[in-house]
Amino acid sequence: MTGSLRFDPMLPWWMIGALTAVALLVAGFALWRKLKGWAWRGLAGLAAAAALAGPALELATRAGLSDIVILLDDRSASQSLPGRSDQTDEAIAALEREIAALPNTELRRVTVGDAEEGTLLGDALERAIAAEPENRVAGIVAVTDGQAHDPALIPQDAPAPVHTLLTGRAEDWDRRLAIEEAPAFGLIDQTVILRVRIEDQGAVPDDVAGRPASLRISVDGEDEQVLAVPPGVPLDVPITLTHAGQNVVQIGFDAPETDGEPELTDRNNAAAVTITGVRDRLRVLLVSGEPHAGERTWRNLLKSDAAVDLIHFTILRPPDKSDGVPVTELSLIAFPTRELFMERIDDFDLIIFDRYRVRGILPPTYFDNIARYVEDGGAVLVAAGPEMASVESLNLSPLGRILPAQPTGRVVDAPFLPELTDQGRRHPVTADLPGAPPPPDAEVQDAPTWGRWLRMAEVDPREGEVVMTGADGLPLLVLDRVGEGRVAQLTSDQVWLWGRGFEGGGPQLELLRRIAHWSMKEPELEEEALEADVGAGLTVRLTRRTMQDSAGPLEITGPDDYSLTLPMEEAAPGRFTADWTAPEPGLYRLRDGETINRVLALGPAAPREFETTVASDATLGPLSEATGGAVLRLSEGIPSVRSVREGRQAFGRGVGGDWIGITPREASTVTGLSRRPILPGWAWLALIAGLILAGWLSEGRRIARG
Incomplete structure (x- = not known):
């Protein structure tokens, strides 16, 4: 139970202030005139002002609140790289057990998935902190590879230590294809320029570092050309568009061979760019x-x-x-x-x-x-x-x-x-x-x-x-x-x-x-063609035009050995359709027998989740440092969880390995409230009368002696 002083004035505060000022002026005048009893009369005026202010003691009954630990679980696509998913599962399970064992502590688990813009780690963290009372947040733990595509939204500070537990390994490396510049349109039979770059990341083995990659380039899967491209050097690739409509440019290279650790993934070794061919005139x-x-x-x-x-x-x-x-x-x-x-x-x-x-x-x-x-x-x-x-x-x-x-x-x-x-x-x-x-043979003939x-x-x-x-x-x-x-x-x-x-x-x-x-060979008037109308997400309406009585089924192949046979249904004479949803962004090849062979690029030219694959603390590291938190690699072990006092170092290394700390906040909430006057009205009246009487008696004795 806690108490505090409150006031319930009977008059406006300016009138009470005026009464206080008058009492002080009268006492001061009496003092200047050296009149006995000035102090008693001044105290009587102040007691009257205090009585009018209505002082009361407010008593509150409080109940303690539990501390909250926010656990950020990154399940974006880059977390599916080899080993990272298992690391995340083990770390999340261990942290849940240890936090559950702490007294008076609750866990808030926030899962971060994929979005069209990539991994929105900053947005998820900001929302998780805003959703909880600041005085109850005792710690924040993020299990992630550190790849965030909204770095501007990463908070500059937090109400508790932020610990970053990185998945992956220190020896991870990757080589990827970066599309630096790609036009959306180009003139038929004229050259357009595609600018690409090979980029090495992480601990690249000595037998791979600096070695050129054999870059394969083709348009609509035909006439493949091979170029040797060293890493880190931008290359301008000339592309000639041969027909109107969509021209899918495929670019890629094989994973480099090495005697050491292989690269993290080959999903970013290829990309597809769609360039619409148009006629000049x-x-x-x-x-x-x-x-x-x-x-x-x-x-x-x-x-x-x-x-x-x-x-x-x-x-x-x-x-x-x-x-x-x-x-x-x-x-x-x-x-x-x-x-x-x-x-x-x-x-x-x-x-x-x-x-x-x-x-x-x-x-x-x-x-x-x-x-x-x-x-x-x-x-x-x-x-x-x-x-x-x-x-x-x-x-x-x-x-x-x-x-x-x-x-x-x-x-x-x-x-x-x-x-x-x-x-x-x-x-x-x-x-x-x-x-x-x-x-x-139509039923209606009078149209x-x-x-x-x-x-x-x-x-x-x-x-x-x-x-x-x-x-x-x-x-x-x-x-x-x-x-x-x-x-x-x-x-x-x-x-x-x-x-x-x-x-x-x-x-x-x-x-x-x-x-x-x-x-003039406009694509929308071709007799044998396959149209793909990409809708929301990865949904596709496929339309097969043909002069034959039947079409399909359509054979679809894609990333990670994806394969599907899709039947087509007749929508009108010579037109067959089917709806299909791709399992993930990437490059898909659609084939109907030997006559139709089309390449379809879904999603970005290169998935953003795989632009940077090596785990890094570049985005969350500054926040952990600012809040006194730790940045640790899960490949070196899962840290234990301790309680530390606010203001002390929230991480360290003990006999059993690394540990991270949370700061108990001892927050509480008011469950009951009562107010009790300091003195009842009759007591205030008796006090004021007593002070006035004391002043009168003091002046009376002075007159009698005189």
Whole structure:
């Protein structure tokens, strides 16, 4: 029980102060006048002021509180390195037993796991201290490898000694790959620079220190190159992106061989960087054989795309026509046929022949060169009209050998409704086109469909895939791959009717855009492809596009000999999907037979938990030193726990080994409270009256003697 003086004033404090001042002034005046009884009257005034202040004795009943020891248990990924998990388990078990044996002591265990930002040791420590009353925290023990990725949050001080018990061993070492600089985007067929560095950490063996590592680099798992890189020296690696979309760059080296201790882990010996390949500008050459209603459609489509550089020529008059117009007035500029089709042809991503007739403007050698351009990776799109069935057809030129359909010579002049074939419902160029007519076996047949076209040429398909048909089921759109390039053949010039809204119109711009971008090998329009949409955490939605009736199962391999066979379910014609959650960040290879082989990087380029693997007291050491705590290695033994008085050294070495100390705080809480006046009211009244009477009697005796 403890007591303290409290006041319960009957008047405001300023009035009590004024009364005290008056009493003191009266006593002082009486003293100055040398009047007897001045002291008694002054004491009476002070007693009156004290009575008005209401002094009371407050008595509190207290109960002792237990001390709290915070035990920080680091279970981050770096703690899974060889030996560390066992060290942590043994240390935690021993500390729990010893702290439980201490009198009046409680244990608060805080487990630190992995976060997206790494090991948030500082945040966990700060939260654990803030969650407990400061006057009850007797000690803090952290069992960790010391790797914290939030060093700014490590407290500068603590209410009790902080002891750091490091896992690992003093002879641990590691060699890792560090990605210093990696671009997110790069231009196709141009070089981007990737800066890497080999870094040695810890007690590196003499036979490994300074020895170069054989660094292997590949893009999408192909064309691996090997470079010898000494540790500690930044290296600029040139990477050439070969296609649009994601390019996964794999970089890694084998664990160095040594006669001594092996390195801690090889998980940081490799990394994956995803660089998105983009085209600088899509260069398109559009050659219109004659003015017609649909010519403006192609021009508007290509000019509306800011990423397309368009060169457009329209042949207004054939060379054999004689109408008296001077040659100098036939065109604004000369048609640079040799420069376009011989010297600069490889600069174009796509060549479009729109209702083009073979009239002698381009000699046969030019058409041969165009066919060579396609076979080497170029693209040609032929949008034809009635001229396809005439003797001026492109099929009768040397270009005809790469065209997938051959005209029969007949033109169908009758309205027809374009329809998708079974292959067309699978092909990404035509699949899911808005307003497409339902398949013949669909339950609903009265849904809104496209408007009709009025004319097409009859052809016989020779190669490729017929994705759209017209009158009498004749091929309307044929797509084909020739060598490394692509060819698209549209056998009607009536697509502009959709743009004019004839009979409801149709997706004119979307269809032409898809044809053009498929011809230029845009990844989202590939027939055989595997898409990976990475969601929250490590969840992935896998989508397999194929022209086949089935797909999968998908074979997935990853770090630590991870292997999984994942079945795919059909979501739409030619599209199969599956949801998958990766067990951990890293590099995964996805394979579907021999046709699809993709590399997928999940998580950071190199896991942050393994950037630094050698145990260190660099982050927690200063806090332990500031609070009088210890920094000890568990490889040298688990310390015992003692109680020491506050202010004394909280660690040491005894006969049985190292020990760490906690400081009992002897905290308590109030369980009961009572207040008792120093004097009752009648006693104060008697005291004041007695003092006044004593003063009066003192003055009375003086008068009597006088």
